Amino acid sequence: MAFRVLIEVFYVLLGLGAAIVIGLTAEWAYPIGAKNIWLVTYAAMVAVVLMGVRPIVRAARGTRK
Numbered sequence: 001m002a003f004r005v006l007i008e009v010f011y012v013l014l015g016l017g018a019a020i021v022i023g024l025t026a027e028w029a030y031p032i033g034a035k036n037i038w039l040v041t042y043a044a045m046v047a048v049v050l051m052g053v054r055p056i057v058r059a060a061r062g063t064r065k
Contacts, residue, residue: 004059012052019044 023041027034 004062005056008052008056008059012048012056015048015052016045019048 019041022044023037026037026041030037
């Protein structure tokens with residue numbers, strides 16, 4: 001059970017890392033819009049965390065569906 005929780009946490013961290021990389025790349029490509037780019041990046045990071053809560057809870061409970 002703990003292994004499944006760690007896997008789900010890893011996926012959330014992977015999603016956060018991907019959002020940061022995309023934000024950094026977008027900021028590099030369009031530095032004028034850096035403030036807006038990071039606003040959207042932070043919103044995406046919040047969405048990744050919120051979408052990861054339910055799978056983590058399911059993994060902790062041991063349910064599959």
